[in-house]
Amino acid sequence: MTENSSLFALWPYVATALLITGILIRYLLVSRQPSVLAAEVADAKSVFGGRLFRVSMAVLIAGHLAGLLFPHAVLSLSTSAAGLYVLEGLAFIAGSAGVASSAVMIWRRLERSSQSRVTELSDMLFLGLFFTVLASGLLVAVLYRWGSLWGEVTLVPYMISLLRGQPAVQLATQLPALVQLHVLATFAAIAVLPLTRLSTFLVAVLQRCAMLITQQLRAASNAFAEWSNRHNPGSWFWPDED
């Protein structure tokens, strides 16, 4: 296995493991301090806020997920030129907006100082990687036309192979270097994410999920206790004295 192949076979798993571990550690650190978490979320909003950034990210993430979940629907666009132009045009506009807004965020970060140098550094590293992801994606769209189509026969099967635990690295290594950079930088950004303030959003989501699960478990246990009280065979033999 060449170095390049190893990168595509192992790096996605390492990045995901780092993300999960990092988020869990952060969750354990702040789960009992809701006020701290709220303050961190507010701080993260100030760093990663901006409507343009959020909308462009939502469009890009939704587009990538649609490509992964509904490959046949996306591929059917190959027979309709108008549909293809609309899809690619929308993705290009979202990508351009993403690149511009992340560049603005980096500029603001450079101007602003923070109490924690580590967080500041990791935020900058993440933003740098994220900018690389967006810029390489935009360049891929310009240089290698109709990524939404050829991505369905290369990158989507590669992602599915990763999910199945049998990475088909040839699918990624056969692609141009710019596409490879886009993929590897995405996983690098995922790996760094727990060190950034952006991770507080994920921690907040995790805490909300944990709260919901706890509530449901508590309700279930109460329901079970009530049911077992009602159907307790002991009461048939030893009815309440009063």
Place this chain on the structure above:
Amino acid sequence: MRLIVATVRRLRVGWLALSFLLMHDGISQSVRASDIDSGYAGTTAKFSAEAALTFNSRCTACHTYGKGIKVGPDLKGVTERRKRDWLLKFIHGSSGVIKSGDPTAKALFAQFKQQRMPDWVDLSEKQINDILHYLAIGGPDIKPADERNAATATSAEIEVGRKLFYGERETINGAQACITCHSVRGAGLRGGSLGPDLTGAYLRYQDPELTQSLRHRCFNWQTTTPMKGYLTANEVFALKAFLRTTVIPVKQTANVAGSRPQRRKAESD
């Protein structure tokens, strides 16, 4: 209690979504696998294209078909020389058959300098039977349809090639339309630019080389279905014929073919 039911329902929806994500590729592959088009012209014999592909990729390194001994025996007439059951057992696991003391297997082992054949344990009984059927009907001697020169293509075949190139017609084994990554004269912006422009590819590669090139998958990786992503021989021929028209006018094609003037005439009609 309602809460538990709701939670279970949500989990079930999540599990279904995850299963869909992991399985949808497999579903499409199994559907494709059932479509078999041998694409061998000039014969009424029917055999699986997968069997021909497996024979070419696994057997021809050590065996010939009617050209004498290579590393192992010539396979022409092997289905008459040996019983089907024995062949099935031997192909699936020759080492086991030799170890069991089978006299035929031992004799072959001794005759061929104790070169043991690999145990093709990954091949199913059906796949082995298909290969044996392919050998029994003389499959390796039948010339594939894609070996025909593209100059002999009819206008209908060129039109099929055009549709395959532009994705207006689906390929049998789920190979993607060429336009996904390539462009060609006349495609305009519709053509992809990940791969090279294929205008002139016919002249660059010439007929036999282009055939060889089209027989391979563009993106090579391990799939659960062996034929996934491959073009059938008829599809290879049609695409080759279409690519020829991007550099050689259709009129000339018709002259070379010695048949009726084709696409241009049809268009003017």
